[in-house]
Each structure stands twice: as C-alpha cells, then as structure tokens.
Amino acid sequence: MAAITSSPSPTALDRARAWVRARNIPPVYGILVIIFLASILLDLFFGIDDQLFIFNPTILTNILVRSVALGIVAVGQTFVMIGASIDLSVAYTVSVTAVGASFLMAGEPDRVWWTVLVLIAIGIVIGLLNGTIITKLKVNPLIATLGVGLILKGLLNATFTNFAGSVPSSFQSFAYDAIGPVPISVLVLFGVVLVGWFILRRTRYGAHLYAVGGNAEGARLSGLHTDRILTLAHVMCSVTAVLTGLFVVSRLRSGAPWVGTDGLYDLESIAATVIGGTALSGGKGGVWGTLAGVLIFSLLDTMFNQIGIDAYLKQILRGAIIILAVGFYTFRSKAEQG
Amino acid sequence: MTQITATTTDSASAGARVWGWLRGLNPVYLIAVVLLVAVGYLNPVFYQPDSFLTFVARAAPLMILTAGQVFVLVSGGFDLSVGSVVTSTVIISAILANNDPGATWWVILFLLAGGVLIGLINGAVTTYLKVPSLIATLGMLLIVRGVGLFWSGGAPRGYLPDNLRMWGRGGIEGLFGLRQFPYAVILLVIFGIIYWLLLHRLNYGRQLLALGDNPRASRLSGVNVNLMRISAFVICAVSAVVSGIMVAGRGGVSIEAGTGLEMQSIAAAVLGGTMLLGGRGSVPAAMTGALALEVLFTLLNLMGLPKPLRDAVQGLIIISAVAYTAYSTRKSR
Numbered sequence: 001m002a003a004i005t006s007s008p009s010p011t012a013l014d015r016a017r018a019w020v021r022a023r024n025i026p027p028v029y030g031i032l033v034i035i036f037l038a039s040i041l042l043d044l045f046f047g048i049d050d051q052l053f054i055f056n057p058t059i060l061t062n063i064l065v066r067s068v069a070l071g072i073v074a075v076g077q078t079f080v081m082i083g084a085s086i087d088l089s090v091a092y093t094v095s096v097t098a099v100g101a102s103f104l105m106a107g108e109p110d111r112v113w114w115t116v117l118v119l120i121a122i123g124i125v126i127g128l129l130n131g132t133i134i135t136k137l138k139v140n141p142l143i144a145t146l147g148v149g150l151i152l153k154g155l156l157n158a159t160f161t162n163f164a165g166s167v168p169s170s171f172q173s174f175a176y177d178a179i180g181p182v183p184i185s186v187l188v189l190f191g192v193v194l195v196g197w198f199i200l201r202r203t204r205y206g207a208h209l210y211a212v213g214g215n216a217e218g219a220r221l222s223g224l225h226t227d228r229i230l231t232l233a234h235v236m237c238s239v240t241a242v243l244t245g246l247f248v249v250s251r252l253r254s255g256a257p258w259v260g261t262d263g264l265y266d267l268e269s270i271a272a273t274v275i276g277g278t279a280l281s282g283g284k285g286g287v288w289g290t291l292a293g294v295l296i297f298s299l300l301d302t303m304f305n306q307i308g309i310d311a312y313l314k315q316i317l318r319g320a321i322i323i324l325a326v327g328f329y330t331f332r333s334k335a336e337q338g
Numbered sequence: 339m340t341q342i343t344a345t346t347t348d349s350a351s352a353g354a355r356v357w358g359w360l361r362g363l364n365p366v367y368l369i370a371v372v373l374l375v376a377v378g379y380l381n382p383v384f385y386q387p388d389s390f391l392t393f394v395a396r397a398a399p400l401m402i403l404t405a406g407q408v409f410v411l412v413s414g415g416f417d418l419s420v421g422s423v424v425t426s427t428v429i430i431s432a433i434l435a436n437n438d439p440g441a442t443w444w445v446i447l448f449l450l451a452g453g454v455l456i457g458l459i460n461g462a463v464t465t466y467l468k469v470p471s472l473i474a475t476l477g478m479l480l481i482v483r484g485v486g487l488f489w490s491g492g493a494p495r496g497y498l499p500d501n502l503r504m505w506g507r508g509g510i511e512g513l514f515g516l517r518q519f520p521y522a523v524i525l526l527v528i529f530g531i532i533y534w535l536l537l538h539r540l541n542y543g544r545q546l547l548a549l550g551d552n553p554r555a556s557r558l559s560g561v562n563v564n565l566m567r568i569s570a571f572v573i574c575a576v577s578a579v580v581s582g583i584m585v586a587g588r589g590g591v592s593i594e595a596g597t598g599l600e601m602q603s604i605a606a607a608v609l610g611g612t613m614l615l616g617g618r619g620s621v622p623a624a625m626t627g628a629l630a631l632e633v634l635f636t637l638l639n640l641m642g643l644p645k646p647l648r649d650a651v652q653g654l655i656i657i658s659a660v661a662y663t664a665y666s667t668r669k670s671r
Contacts, residue, residue: 088472137661138668142416142472143614147657150601154650158643267476280470312488319480327467327474 026277026285028292035296039303046307053306061183065175066298068185069244069251070268071291074276075196076240077269078290079233082200084213084282085134085141087234089149090241090269091260093126096156097245098255102165109168119242126152127238131231149266156257163254175251185247189291192240196287199236209233214283241265264318271322272297274329364623366610370630377633380640388517395509395520396588397632399424399581400602402526404610404628405533405621406577407603409570412537414550414616415464415471417571419478420578420603423456424596426486427582432496432591433489439499446502449579456482457575461568479600487593494591506587522584529580533621536573546570550616598649605652606631608659631655 043053053059073090080087097119104115126148133144177184200206211219212226220226244265249255272293278285300321304314360368378384384393403420410417427449434445456478463474490496500508505525509518537543549556549566557563578596585595604614610627612619635648 133657133661137657138664139657139660140615142470143656143660146601147653147660150653150656151650154647154653157646157649264480267473267480270473310488312484312492315484316481316488319477319484322480323463323467323469323474323477326477327463327469330468330470 026289028276028289028296031275032292032296032299035299039299039306042303043306048306048308053302057181059302059306061181061186063295063298063302064186064189065183066301067291067294068189069247069263070265070272070297071189071294072192072247073237073241073244073265074269074272074290074294075192075287076237078196078273078276078278078285078287079200079209080141080230080237081270081273081278081280082213082282082285083209083230083233084216085230085234086145086270086280087130087237087241088142088145088266088270089126089130089152090237090244091263091266092149092152092156093123093238093241093260094245094248094263094265095255095257095260096122096126096152097242098249098252098259099156099160099164099257100255101171101246101249102163102167102253102255103160104165105167105171106165107168109170112168112171116246119246120239123238123242124235126241127235128231130238131227131234134234135227135230153257153261160257163256166254167249172250172253175247188243188247192243193287193291200286205229205232210283212282267322268297268318271326275325280326280330364611364620364626366623366627366630369609370626370633373630373633373637377637377640380637384636391516391518391520391523393632393636394526394629395507395522397629398520398522398526399506399584399588400599400606400632401625401628402529402577402584403581403599404603404606404624405529406574406581408533408607408610408612408619408621408624409537409546409573410471411604411607411612411614412550412616412619413546413567413570414553415567415570416475416604416614417460417574417578418472418475418600419456419460419482420574420581421596421598421600422479422483422486423453423575423578424582424585424599425593426482426596427452427579428586428589428591428595429486429490429494429593431502431583431586432494432498435496435499435502437497437499439501442499442502446583449583450576453576453579454572457572458568460575461564461571464571465564465567490593492593494593496591498586498591502583503587506584506589508587522588525580525584529577530621530625533573537619537621542566542569547617547619550613551618601649601652601656602631603628605655608656613663614660 040052040054047053049056073094077087077090100119100122101115104118105111130141130145130148133139133148134141137144139147173184174188175185179187200209208219208224208229211222211224212229216226219229245255245260248259248263252259273285273290274280274293275296276285276289276291276293278290300317301314304317309317383389403424407417407420430452431445431449434448435441460471460475460478463469463478464471467474469477505521507520507522509520509522511518513519537546545556545561546566549561549563553563556566581599582596589595606628607619607624608614608627609630610620610624612624612627631652634651638647638651639645
C-alpha cells in the first residue's frame with residue numbers, strides 16, 4: 001500500500017503510454033528520436049569533422065533536402081499501401097520523368113510548364129495502367145507493378161542510353177533556392193505530406209480508401225466502387241513519383257535512365273512506409289509516420305557520411321536495415337494478432 | 339467392357355490421339371518450337387549442330403537459374419537476389435582464384451557454401467521474421483551486390499584460371515564428331531535431372547507444391563512448412579552460384595554480369611506455366627521457358643531491335659501470363 005502511494009512517477013509514464021496507445025501512435029517517432037540521439041553519440045566519438053552535425057545548419061538542412069525525393073514518392077506509396085496494394089514501378093517512373101524532363105525541356109525556360117504537364121499526364125497514365133491491371137485483370141499488385149516497371153525500363157533504355165538534354169537553370173531553383181532559411185523543395189515536401197494527410201483524414205475518399213484496404217470485400221458489398229478507389233490511389237502514387245522525378249532532375253540538371261533505380265525509390269519508399277506504421281496488409285497507417293520513416297533513412301544516410309563509411313559498405317548496411325526494419329514490424333504485428 | 343474400350347481406342351484415329359496429347363501439353367513447348375523455327379528461318383546456320391550446342395550452352399546458366407527459381411516460386415515466394423548472387427559469384431571467383439588452377443576447387447566449394455548461407459538467410463528472414471519474400475530478397479540483392487563490390491573495390495580484378503573457365507566456355511573435343519561438346523550442356527543435363535527428380539519424383543517436391551497451394555493445410559498435416567520454405571531458397575541460391583560460375587567462364591569478369599537475371603528467371607518460369615504465389619510448376623517446362631526466352635532474345639536481335647526492349651518483353655510476358663491464369667481460374671469457378 002505504502003509503495004503505491006509513494007510512487008507517483010510511474011503514473012505519469014503510464015499516462016503517457018496510455019495516451020500514445022489510445023491515439024494509436026506508431027513507434028516510429030520514438031525510433032526517430034532514439035536514432036537521432038544515437039547519431040549525436042556516434043558523431044561525437046567517430047565523426048570525421050570537428051563540429052557536431054547538430055550544430056551545423058548546412059548538414060541539418062541537408063538531412064531535410066535528402067528527405068525530399070524519397071519523402072514525396074513515399075506519400076504516394078503510403079496511399080497504395082493503405083489500399084492494401086503496392087507499387088514497385090515508382091523507381092522507373094522517377095527515371096522516365098527525369099529523362100523526359102531534361103529531354104523535353106532541352107534547356108529552354110519556356111518549355112518548362114508544358115513539359116511538367118506532359119510528365120504529370122504520363123504519370124496519370126502509368127497509374128491508370130497499374131490500377132487497371134490490378135483491379136480488372138486481377139493480377140497481384142506486386143507482379144503487376146513489377147511488370148509495368150520492366151516495360152517502362154525497357155522502353156526507356158531502348159530510347160536513351162545516357163544523360164539526355166538538360167533542364168534550364170530557372171527550373172533548378174526547385175532544388176536549390178530557398179525562401180529565407182527554408183529550401184523550396186522542403187516546403188514542397190511538407191505541402192505534399194499535408195495534402196496527403198488532408199485527403200486521407202479529412203475527405204470521404206480517404207475514409208473509403210482505408211475501408212478498401214481493411215476489407216475489400218466488405219467495402220464492395222457496402223456499395224463502394226473499390227476498383228475506382230484503388231485505381232485512383234495508384235494514379236496519385238505515380239504522380240508523386242513524377243514529382244520526385246522532377247525534383248531529382250532539377251538537382252542533377254540532367255536525367256539518365258538509371259537515376260530512379262540507383263536511388264532505390266521502390267524499396268526505400270516501401271520500407272519507409274512500413275516503418276512509419278502502415279501495415280503491408282493495408283487499412284492502417286498515415287503519411288506523418290511515413291515522413292518520420294523517411295527522416296530516419298536520411299538521418300542514417302547523413303550519419304554514414306559523417307563517420308566516413310565506404311560507399312559499398314553503405315549499400316550492405318542499407319539492405320540489412322531495410323530487411324531488419326520491415327522484419328521488426330511484420331514480426332511485431334503478427335505477435336499482436338497472436 | 340474391355341471390348342468396348344478396345345473398340346473406342348481403335349476407332350479413335352491416330353490424329354485425334356495426337357491432338358489430345360497436344361492439348362494436354364504445356365503450351366511453352368509449342369512456343370519454343372515456333373520460336374526455334376523462326377530463328378532457323380532467319381538464320382539457317384543456327385541449326386548446324388555446333389552452333390546449336392553453343393546456343394544451348396549460352397542458355398544453360400539461365401535455364402539452371404530458372405529451375406532453381408521454380409522451387410521458390412512454387413513454394414509461394416520470390417527470389418530477387420539471384421541476379422546479384424550471379425554477379426558476386428563472378429567477381430569473387432576471379433579475386434579468389436586469381437589465375438591459380440590449384441585454387442579452383444576450394445573456390446567453387448567456398449562459393450557454393452556462400453550460396454547455401456544466402457539461401458538460409460533469405461529463408462529465415464521470410465519464415466521467421468515474416469518479411470514478404472519480395473522485400474527480403476530485394477534487400478538481399480543490395481547486400482550481396484554490396485559485398486561483391488566492397489570486396490573488389492568497385493571494379494573487377496583478378497583472373498579466372500582455365501579450369502574454372504571451362505564450365506562456361508570449354509567442352510569435350512571431337513565427341514560425336516562435333517567440334518566441341520560444351521561442359522555447360524553436361525552440367526545443364528545433370529542439374530535438370532536432379533531438379534526434375536526433386537520436384538516431380540520425390541515426396542519433397544510433392545510437399546513443396548502442396549505447401550505453395552495451401553500453406554495452412556500443409557501445416558495442419560504436419561509438414562514442417564518453415565524448413566520446406568528455407569530449403570527452397572537454399573536450392574535457388576545454390577543454382578544462382580552454379581549459374582554464376584558458368585557466366586564467369588563464358589563472359590569474363592564484369593560487375594554487370596548478373597544484372598537483370600532475377601526478372602529473366604521469373605519471366606522464364608512463368609512462361610513455362612509456373613504459377614506465381616505458389617502451387618503449380620514444372621522443372622522441364624520452366625527450363626524450356628528459359629530456352630524459349632533466350633531464343634526470343636536471339637530473334638529480337640536478328641530483327642534488329644534494341645537490346646533493352648528485352649525488359650519490356652519480359653514485363654509483358656509476366657503480366658499477361660498472370661492475368662491469363664487469373665482469368666482461367668475465375669472462369670473455371
């Protein structure tokens with residue numbers, strides 16, 4: 001009895017825990033904080049610079065800018081994964097956009113706008129193709145989007161073999177300019193995340209998408225056009241991949257067929273989404289968790305640079321982290337189900 | 339009764355019986371024959387025994403790889419790491435052997451052991467950590483390629499001794515009056531028979547197919563599902579190493595040696611009627627699928643189409659095969 005009355009501190013912790021549980025907050029934010037603290041310690045002991053990265057605004061901004069490319073497409077990936085689908089074609093869509101943008105713009109500032117419109121139209125077509133193959137031809141989403149990805153890759157590589165054309169310098173302001181201390185690209189990322197959050201949480205379509213992902217048959221029987229809802233999610237996902245491609249090409253000035261696959265946008269967008277708390281089985285999750293997942297990846301990436309890890313070793317670590325992170329989540333969710 | 343059956347078989351014309359047999363046959367054999375005829379028409383030299391065997395030897399690595407992939411596919415998984423296993427086998431064999439013929443045998447043993455290890459990890463991650471095999475093996479793709487590039491420093495180095503190269507480009511001289519009977523074809527036959535026995539003649543294969551068809555039923559009937567799945571990944575990774583040794587011998591050392599082979603092996607298996615997500619598949623049909631894919635590539639080449647279009651063709655094959663399977667199962671219900 002005495003013990004209970006004299007220990008008020010656990011109740012605060014318990015209350016915090018209950019708050020987190022009641023709101024169904026995924027553990028990704030905790031992991032982000034832990035990795036952030038661990039990065040500071042690592043930098044303190046093994047850093048190759050004298051200065052700690054948290055006191056270096058350039059590096060801090062860089063972490064955010066690094067998140068832009070992956071973050072935008074990961075929002076789209078979150079949409080399709082909430083709908084219990086997946087998109088493995090995004091990396092090739094990024095490549096198609098990057099090459100298409102630099103080829104079509106050909107350095108001319110007055111071609112920027114219609115090129116962007118053409119590329120978004122291409123993204124819509126790719127999304128429609130993915131969605132139609134999945135919903136009408138009943139092909140498993142992994143296979144359908146892998147197949148569409150291969151077709152894009154084949155067509156792209158048959159047409160272009162290297163960097164093609166370039167984007168005008170005015171277009172590069174997307175990647176390099178800032179409003180005050182905040183880079184435009186980071187604002188775009190937050191804009192995309194906000195729009196994603198709004199659609200998922202504040203519109204009827206968002207609620208329908210969760211319903212389709214949670215129980216497709218039930219959603220269909222209660223009168224939802226499940227096919228249309230899922231296809232629209234795929235269209236939005238492909239359009240985010242186009243936006244990522246536009247950001248990538250504005251950073252590189254010119255696009256090559258390998259920029260999307262080398263960036264691992266397919267695998268990392270899925271991993272970031274899963275880490276962010278969206279279930280692979282669909283019906284659960286959200287874009288803020290995904291953003292935290294993306295930040296974890298850029299933080300780790302920055303850290304590897306700070307302590308000077310070999311490029312190939314970095315690739316090994318990336319692969320291992322993706323497997324372990326996804327494994328941790330799937331293992332945990334299976335354990336919860338019993 | 340016996341008389342009736344006898345008369346019906348008698349009355350059925352030979353043509354009808356052949357037709358019935360043909361209808362039961364996997365369409366991949368027909369596809370392969372049509373493609374082979376088309377290539378022979380465009381390039382008559384193709385049918386000279388020597389050049390045809392050279393072609394089969396060139397197709398052998400993909401055929402062995404596809405046979406291994408079939409084991410993972412019928413169990414309900416995917417292995418996307420095989421391409422980078424081939425690449426790393428090529429890179430690491432050149433570094434380790436470094437033109438010393440005496441080293442060949444332990445290098446081969448070392449690589450096979452590496453294959454077993456990769457298969458074990460792939461299998462353990464998918465079964466115990468419950469990571470979808472597509473993501474697990476994509477991660478493994480990064481890891482294996484990273485190890486190969488890290489070891490070599492990013493550029494190929496070292497040389498392959500002749501007795502390691504022979505599996506890809508050597509052969510028995512003067513056999514059957516041929517210029518050369520390739521070792522690759524001998525390996526192909528040996529592995530083909532082993533895999534055929536494993537999947538179609540042993541209890542193991544029956545259990546693996548049953549597992550892919552209905553994992554729950556397999557588990558309830560007392561099959562060690564996890565062990566079966568892991569074994570399939572081990573068979574697949576070891577096939578990738580064998581195929582890598584042949585690729586190294588044929589094409590020499592390159593960091594692009596195995597790029598794209600993972601999708602080629604899946605497309606070939608699907609072309610051979612293997613059902614993705616498990617339950618149905620055949621080793622000879624899948625290997626014929628791989629041969630057909632190589633013939634198709636040769637044909638595209640003869641028609642002067644750019645090489646990267648191969649990827650697009652594979653994408654179309656995979657989607658249409660799976661769509662067709664989905665359509666026919668819906669219709670039969």
